[in-house]
Each structure stands twice: as C-alpha cells, then as structure tokens.
Amino acid sequence: MSAFTTRPEVLGRFGVVTSTHWIASAVGMKILEQGGNAFDAAVATGLVLQVLEPHLNGPGGDLPAIIYSKAKGKVEVICAQGPAPAGATIDHYKAEGLDVIPGDGLLATVIPGAWDGWMLMLRDYGRLSLRDVLEPAIFYAEKGHPVLPRVAATIAGLGDFFRDEWPSSHDTWLPGGVAPDPWANVTNPALAATWRRILAEAEAKQGREAQIDAARDAFYRGFVAEEIANFLAKAEVMDASGARHRAVLTADDLAGYAAHVEDPLTYDYHGWTVAKCGPWTQGPVLLQALSLLKGVDMGAMDPNGADFIHHVVEAKKLAYADREVYYGDPEFTNVPLDVLLSDGYADARRQLIGTSASMELRPGSVPGFDDQAEKTMAMLGAFSRTDEAVYEPTMAHLSEKKGDTVHVDVIDSDGNMVSVTPSGGWLQSSPTIPGLGFCLNSRAQMFWLEQGLPTSLEPGKRPRTTLTPSLAMKDGVPQLVFGTPGGDQQDQWQLVFFLRYVHHKMNLQEAIDAPLFHSSHFPSSFYPRSRQPGMIMAEKSFGADVLNDLRARGHLVTEADPWTVGRLTAAGRDPDGLLRAAATPRLMQAYAVGR
Numbered sequence: 001m002s003a004f005t006t007r008p009e010v011l012g013r014f015g016v017v018t019s020t021h022w023i024a025s026a027v028g029m030k031i032l033e034q035g036g037n038a039f040d041a042a043v044a045t046g047l048v049l050q051v052l053e054p055h056l057n058g059p060g061g062d063l064p065a066i067i068y069s070k071a072k073g074k075v076e077v078i079c080a081q082g083p084a085p086a087g088a089t090i091d092h093y094k095a096e097g098l099d100v101i102p103g104d105g106l107l108a109t110v111i112p113g114a115w116d117g118w119m120l121m122l123r124d125y126g127r128l129s130l131r132d133v134l135e136p137a138i139f140y141a142e143k144g145h146p147v148l149p150r151v152a153a154t155i156a157g158l159g160d161f162f163r164d165e166w167p168s169s170h171d172t173w174l175p176g177g178v179a180p181d182p183w184a185n186v187t188n189p190a191l192a193a194t195w196r197r198i199l200a201e202a203e204a205k206q207g208r209e210a211q212i213d214a215a216r217d218a219f220y221r222g223f224v225a226e227e228i229a230n231f232l233a234k235a236e237v238m239d240a241s242g243a244r245h246r247a248v249l250t251a252d253d254l255a256g257y258a259a260h261v262e263d264p265l266t267y268d269y270h271g272w273t274v275a276k277c278g279p280w281t282q283g284p285v286l287l288q289a290l291s292l293l294k295g296v297d298m299g300a301m302d303p304n305g306a307d308f309i310h311h312v313v314e315a316k317k318l319a320y321a322d323r324e325v326y327y328g329d330p331e332f333t334n335v336p337l338d339v340l341l342s343d344g345y346a347d348a349r350r351q352l353i354g355t356s357a358s359m360e361l362r363p364g365s366v367p368g369f370d371d372q373a374e375k376t377m378a379m380l381g382a383f384s385r386t387d388e389a390v391y392e393p394t395m396a397h398l399s400e401k402k403g404d405t406v407h408v409d410v411i412d413s414d415g416n417m418v419s420v421t422p423s424g425g426w427l428q429s430s431p432t433i434p435g436l437g438f439c440l441n442s443r444a445q446m447f448w449l450e451q452g453l454p455t456s457l458e459p460g461k462r463p464r465t466t467l468t469p470s471l472a473m474k475d476g477v478p479q480l481v482f483g484t485p486g487g488d489q490q491d492q493w494q495l496v497f498f499l500r501y502v503h504h505k506m507n508l509q510e511a512i513d514a515p516l517f518h519s520s521h522f523p524s525s526f527y528p529r530s531r532q533p534g535m536i537m538a539e540k541s542f543g544a545d546v547l548n549d550l551r552a553r554g555h556l557v558t559e560a561d562p563w564t565v566g567r568l569t570a571a572g573r574d575p576d577g578l579l580r581a582a583a584t585p586r587l588m589q590a591y592a593v594g595r
Contacts, residue, residue, distance in 0.1 A: 006585040009509040016581035016594030017041055018569040019408045020056075020485060023145065024048045025583075027136045028410055029593045031128065038416035039067065039125035040133055042408050043118045046422050047137035049406045050438070051188060052145055054427045055154045056485065057406050059191070060112040060440040061424025064277045066264060066471040068417040068478040069125055075266075075275050075471055075478060078420075079462075080117020080259040082110045082443070083329075086459045087248035090449050093457065096245055101445045101457070103527030104429050105239025106232065106247035108442035110463060114422055115219045116259040123212040124261075125416075130202050130211050134195055141192035141437070148589060149182035158428055165238040166431040168231075169439065173427060191437030197223065216258075224436060225254040231433050240527055249440070264471070267341055269294055270502055273473040279327040279335040279454075282525070283468040286491040286498075288319035291346035292353070299503035304515055304542060306549035312499070313519050313536055313555070314353040316492055318362060320522035325363040325376045328454025329462040335454065336366045357554035359533045361522060372453070379450050380523055405467065405485035409571040411579055417571075419469035419481035421490070445527045466525050470494055482570035484584075488525055492518040493566040508570045508582035515539040516566040532556070539565050 010016060015038070017028035028045035036044075042065070050058050065078040088110070093101060102108050122133060156179035162170035163177070172190065173179070180186050198218045202211040218224055229251035236244045264275040267287035274290065276283030292315040301308040326335055339345050349364055361380065363373055405423035410416075424441030432439045446464055447457035455464050466487045472480040480501075484493050493516055500511040517538035523531045534556045538547060541562040550557050563586050571592070572580040581592035 005509045005513045007509060009507045010581040010592045010594045012579050012594040013413060013577055014595045015041070015410070015412045016571045016579045016592060017045060017408075017410050018571050018581045018583045018590070018592035019045050019049065020406045020567055020569065020590045021049060021052045022589060022591035023052055023140070024408070025591045025593045028408070030136070031133065032412060034128065034132065036128045036132065037126060037414065038410040038412040038418050039121050040128040041412070042410045042418040042420055043122045043126060044133040044136055045408045045410070046118055046420060047134060048140060049408070049422065051137055051140045051191070053148070053151065053406050054188070055151050056404060056426060057114070057422045058425030058427065059115055059438040061422060061426075062113040062441060062443055062465065062467070063117045063420055063422040064281055064465065064467050064469060065117065065121060065418060065420035066275055066277065066469045066481070067121070067125065067419075068415070068471060070414045070416050075264050075473070077262050077264045077277050078117055078121055078259060079262055079277070079280070080113035080120070081280060081462045081465050081467070082113035082257060082441075083460050083462045084110050084444060084447065084457060085249045085253040087250065088444065088457055088459055090451060090457050092248065093449050097243065098241060099449060100527060100529060101447055101449065102240040103445045104442050105237055105245060106235060106249075106430055106440070107239065107245045108444045109247055109249050109430060109440040110443045111249065111253050111257045112425060112441055113257065113259055114424065116216055116257060119212050119216045120259045120261070123209055129208055130215055131199060134199055138192050138195050141188045141195065144185035144187040146183045147180050147186040150587070151186075152180050152182045152184070154428060155179045168432045168434045169427065172432040172437060188437045190435060194224065194436050194438070220254045220257055225251050227436050228254065228433055228440070235431065237431055265337065267291060271474060272502060273476065274498070275471045275473070277468060278330055279337065279464070280329045280462040281465050281468050282323055282327065282488070282491055284327065284337060284340065285316070285319040285323050286468070286470065286495050288322060288340055288346075289315045289491075289495050291341055291343070292318060292350050293499070295347065295350050298499055303500045303504045303506075304546065306546050306553070309517055309536070309538070309542075309546070309550060310357070310553055310555070311353060312496060313517070314358060316495065316519055317358055317521050318349050318352060318364070321361050321363040324361070324380060324523055325373045326366065326369065326454060327464050329464070332458060332461045333454040336369060339366050340364070355553065357534050361533075376453055379448065379453065404487050407469070407483040407485055407567070407569055409481040409483065409569050409581070411481065411571045411573050413577070415478070415573055417471060417478055417481050417573070419471050419483050421467040421469045421483050421485070423467050423485070446525050464525070466490055468494070470498070472498070477575065479574070480570065480572045482568065484566060484568040486567060488522075489518040489566070493568055497568050497570065508572060508580050512568045512570065512582050512584050515541040515562070517542070518565065537565060539563070
C-alpha cells in the first residue's frame with residue numbers, strides 16, 4: 001500500500017538508530033561508526049536522552065529492554081525496573097493519610113533501575129568501554145544542548161512550585177531564578193560531574209568488565225547512593241496529595257539492587273512472533289489484543305477506516321480490562337497467562353466485540369481467580385475517577401505536560417537488535433538530589449494501597465509499569481523492533497502500527513505517519529487513576545466521515561489536531577540484511593538515521 005510520508009524510510013546495511021531525539025540518534029550512529037555494536041549504541045543513545053529530554057527520563061528512572069544477540073542466538077529481556085523499597089508497606093502509606101500513592105514526591109519512589117540496566121547491557125552484550133558510551137552524555141551535560149520548547153515550558157510551569165517546595169530543583173533548572181527560553185543552551189554541570197566521578201572511579205580498575213562493575217557499585221553502593229541517602233534522611237517534601245512526606249527508600253535498598261535478564265513472553269500472529277516483557281509490564285495486553293484480532297479479517301479493513309478503529313478499540317478494552325485484574329509481578333502473584341493467551345479464551349472473549357462501543361470494563365473469567373477479579377473491580381469502582389483521564393506521568397495539577405518517556409531502537413550489521421523504553425526520574429517527579437544533578441522516579445504510583453491484589457504495594461515487588469518495548473520475528477527470525485513513549489497508550493499505538501505493517505504492507509514510515517488513535521476507556525496507571533468510559537482520542541486527519549461513523553457506533557470521540565498523537569519509532573532487518581528505520585514526525589524531534 002502506498003501512502004503519504006513526511007520523510008523517507010531510512011535504508012542501509014551498516015546500521016540504523018532511531019530515537020525520540022535527533023541528537024541522541026546521531027550519537028548512537030557515532031558509536032556504531034566507532035566499532036560499537038547495537039548494544040553499545042543503545043546505551044550511549046539512552047544516556048544522552050537523559051540530558052536532552054530530562055522531563056521524560058533520567059538517571060534515577062527505570063527501563064525494560066527487549067534484545068536479540070546474534071552471539072547468543074536468542075531474544076531476551078533486560079529488566080531494570082526497580083522494586084519497592086523495604087519500607088514501602090501499605091500500613092506505612094495508610095498511616096501517612098493516603099488512599100492512593102501520589103504521582104510525584106518521595107513516597108512515589110522505588111529503587112532506581114536504569115543505571116544498572118544500562119551497565120548490564122554494556123557489560124554483557126556490548127564491546128566498547130564505559131568511557132566510549134558515557135562521554136557523549138557528559139559532553140552535552142557540560143557543554144549544553146538546545147533545550148526543547150517542551151522542556152522549557154515544563155520548567156517554566158513548575159518554577160514557582162520548585163522555588164517554594166523543591167529548592168534543589170529550582171537551583172538546577174532555573175539558575176538565577178530564570179527558566180530557559182526555548183532552544184536556549186542548557187547545561188547540567190552537577191550531572192556531568194557525577195558521571196565524571198563515576199568514570200574516574202571505574203577507570204581506577206583494570207579491565208573492561210571490572211570498570212563497568214565499578215560504575216555499578218559507585219551508583220548503588222558508593223558515593224551516589226550515599227548522596228541519595230543523605231538527602232532522603234532529611235527531606236520532607238510536598239507532593240500531589242497536598243501534603244509533605246518523607247521517603248522510605250534507603251541506602252540498603254540501593255545496595256541490594258541489580259538488574260537482571262529474563263525470558264520474553266511471545267505470541268504467534270499471522271507468521272510473526274511478537275516478543276514482549278512479562279506481566280510486570282503492560283506488555284501482554286498487546287499479545288492479548290492480537291489473540292482477539294487473529295479471528296478478525298483485519299487485512300480486509302481500511303487501516304484508516306471506522307471498522308478498523310472500532311475493532312482495535314474494542315479488543316483493547318477487553319485486553320486492558322484483564323490487565324487491571326490479572327497483571328502484576330509474577331514473583332509475587334500468579335498471573336494466568338496460559339489462559340489469557342489461549343485460543344479458547346480469545347475465542348470466547350472475541351464474541352464480546354459487537355457493532356457498538358462498550359461502556360463497561362469487562363475482564364474475563366479465569367477459574368480460580370473469581371475472588372481476585374471481584375475484589376479488583378470493587379476497588380476500581382471506588383478509586384477510578386471519570387472526570388478527567390490522566391494517561392501520562394503527573395504534575396498535571398501544576399503544569400501542562402505532554403509525553404512521559406523516551407524510546408530507542410537499534411540494529412547493527414550483524415543483526416543484533418535493541419528495543420528499549422527508558423523512563424522515570426523526570427525533572428518533575430521528585431526534587432533534584434543536591435550535588436548529583438538528577439532526581440528519583442515516581443513509579444510507585446502504579447501500586448494500589450489495597451491488600452490482596454496483583455498490584456498491591458509490597459516491599460520488593462516490581463510496580464506494573466507501562467513501559468513496553470517490542471520485538472517481532474518473522475518465521476522465527478528477528479526482523480523488527482519498535483516502541484513509543486506514551487504511558488498507557490504505548491501498546492495501543494504499537495498495536496495499530498503493527499497491524500498496519502503486517503496486513504497492509506505499509507513500510508515503517510508509512511505505518512508510523514498514518515493517523516493515530518487511542519482509548520481512555522480503562523483506568524490509567526498514573527495518579528489519580530482515572531478513566532473515561534467509551535472515550536477515543538483520534539487525529540482529525542482520519543476525516544469527518546470516519547469520526548462521525550465512530551460516534552454513530554457509540555464511541556465518544558475527542559478530536560486531536562493532526563500530528564499530535566503518538567511518538568513511535570521502529571527499525572527492521574530484511575532476511576537479506578537490508579536495514580530499515582523510521583521515526584515519528586510528531587513533535588518534530590524524533591529521527592531515524594542509518595547507512
């Protein structure tokens with residue numbers, strides 16, 4: 001299918017890098033040119049994004065990655081989602097007067113996992129040195145970069161709050177009391193100094209792996225952990241609850257943390273096998289949606305038509321309803337994925353997709369889980385607000401902000417592949433740690449303060465993150481990596497992209513550039529955990545006839561301006577070694593590069 005695109009699909013044989021910022025993509029390509037592989041390039045790209053998009057990710061954040069290593073010959077998941085601290089109990093949070101965890105501040109913090117995840121990827125899969133991949137990030141933190149208008153607007157909108165409540169953040173982002181203008185040169189000297197000290201301590205060791213391990217120790221058991229612990233021991237700060245709270249994270253929590261590797265979850269769909277992270281993410285919802293749509297002739301539908309949108313939205317409603325009832329950290333809860341991804345279960349659930357929009361939240365029935373489902377639904381009825389849906393990380397009570405995360409896809413000439421979605425530690429998530437130049441994450445807001453649920457707060461449990469990179473194999477051969485920022489929308493936009501790519505023979509750029517939509521029917525993962533039953537947000541570029549057709553089917557349609565929904569990137573490798581890459585034109589900052 002031929003369609004209009006804003007830019008060409010990038011083609012080459014040496015390597016491709018695509019990310020949510022053009023400078024980061026260029027840095028990744030530089031690493032490939034230096035002799036690095038896809039893993040080296042992904043690490044360098046990801047670290048630079050912490051400088052370029054600090055409102056969307058940072059060193060105190062987290063990440064999941066799906067990777068394919070040619071040397072190992074297998075697809076794996078790197079889990080760098082930090083768990084809840086030892087002191088993060090429901091009783092403690094209830095004693096603080098909370099019924100729901102705030103979306104910012106110190107009580108929302110879990111153990112930061114991003115740094116250890118990047119170092120694990122570099123040590124076990126890369127081949128360049130720590131200095132090679134860290135120097136670009138140090139350069140931009142020290143010398144500066146043209147700050148994106150959205151970063152400038154976020155800082156300006158939070159200026160008064162930072163001054164009054166989070167003075168360390170005010171000092172970092174409004175030096176001299178003035179927010180940066182769009183495109184002004186912005187530096188973060190404290191972060192650069194932190195990285196330089198980590199590098200110096202690492203290079204005091206002999207050997208590549210020893211240096212990388214020393215960098216991990218410096219963060220989790222060395223001076224970085226000490227600075228974090230010293231700040232948290234005294235800090236009591238304002239958060240979205242309207243009150244001041246102290247953290248529960250300690251140096252002992254940091255000292256005991258390590259990222260790890262695990263197997264992906266997979267599902268077969270029309271000759272493709274899609275790999276996702278496990279149910280500690282929302283990733284399985286994409287697989288469940290595919291299982292529902294496998295019994296529908298999606299290829300016969302106009303990919304920009306009302307039939308296509310209706311069936312995708314109704315399938316997503318069912319999959320996301322199951323997310324609410326069944327997903328959680330599988331080390332703490334039994335997640336019945338064998339049932340949820342079975343043909344029989346999908347066949348029965350598919351019958352619920354009718355000709356009109358559903359307004360109900362309808363999880364499926366799994367034998368042995370009836371009590372859990374009933375309790376979850378009762379809790380959602382008490383907490384899910386329907387006045388305003390917030391599907392991105394918060395601070396919306398203080399300042400408008402759009403976007404929440406970054407994404408990177410890399411493929412090298414050997415066929416190594418990385419899809420990684422770093423997030424957390426946004427400049428607006430918690431106060432900047434003095435002397436370090438970064439803040440901690442707010443991922444704990446995804447836990448519930450009710451006992452007995454898959455996502456109930458417990459020490460050592462991973463929050464059910466919305467971060468959800470993707471890798472797809474054709475006839476068993478890895479060929480495609482893709483992903484997007486966007487909170488709860490991530491697997492929604494990825495599903496639309498993948499269906500268009502598979503069924504309608506669009507190239508990567510065509511599938512990304514086509515109009516996008518998503519649903520806010522189900523509860524958000526972010527504070528204040530709201531939902532809007534039946535609501536679809538769709539770009540006006542679908543056309544009035546399509547949008548009115550959806551309304552006639554009962555959907556509540558909010559029209560978004562063209563080129564405002566979704567931030568997808570993707571990279572592919574054909575069987576003959578031809579590499580492909582694409583990036584969204586939306587927000588005018590994501591770029592794919594390659595040769």
